[in-house]
Amino acid sequence: MYGERDTSTADDDDAHDGDAGDDNRPIYVTSGLLDVLLDMSESAEPEPLSVVLTPTRAGAFEADLGIDAETPVLTHFYLPEAGRSVTAVFGLDLSTPAGRGRARFHAHPQGPREPTKRDDFAAAVLVAVPPWERMAVRAYDRSGNRLALREIDAVPPEETLGDVAP
Template identity: 65%
Template sequence: MVHITRGLLDVLLDMAREDEPDSVSVVLAATPAGEFERDIDVDPETPVLTTFYLPAAGGSVNAVFGVNLGTPAGRGRARFVSHPQGPLRPTREDDFAAAVIVAVPPWDDGSVRAFDRSGRTFELDVVDAEPPGESLVSE
């Protein structure tokens, strides 16, 4: 099962809608369920997808040296990809991760599926909760 917050899923679907007919491919990061401010009825150690990394971050270095600096080390074990022309499954052209969330038009909850890197379907659990706040300032 793949858990994703409602807010993140909505943002990803909006990005896909706005970029159509181009596709979107973004790295996703998770927060352990136990770090949420309220109980979300998921084991505390279970990762919940909460954030994404902008696709263009670190693009110049990646283009020249083949090193992705847009994703911090150890993060981003999931990816969201949109397929404006279908199919609602991963393709060979997609960048793979441990979990791949694929969306197609009309960009709603019924047009999104989660898969493992072999193309097997995962159940997608949309969690209606806000992730914990993050700060750039250490406390």
């Protein structure tokens, strides 16, 4: 089944879901990516986890997702360990190609349920806390304003090495 599923919860703390000032567009993420991120978070516990995320345009999917073709859908991630030694020496994340990784996922095993000053920020930030379930994931913009998180039950298009830009 293709389409979107709202992963926001209905408790009072979530009443401001989507209240993000001027830019309150939801963040779209595939079910498969959420599964992988939550599994990685559980495996890393009790350590926090930070993962660079990358999108695919909705129009690139084989199925109609019911959203604008130019809308980014988070579909892929860069392994957190990739380039760690280079980052330690130079203090820069050189493992993420330029122009990629405009979103980040952070797992906070001891909380809080929102971004912290220790997190690496991006245009979109997803934060998860235990229990490692979909309902424990929230989306924020660069300023820490809460955004709606919409799950897309679709498989991203297959990529080959020929798809990678030089």
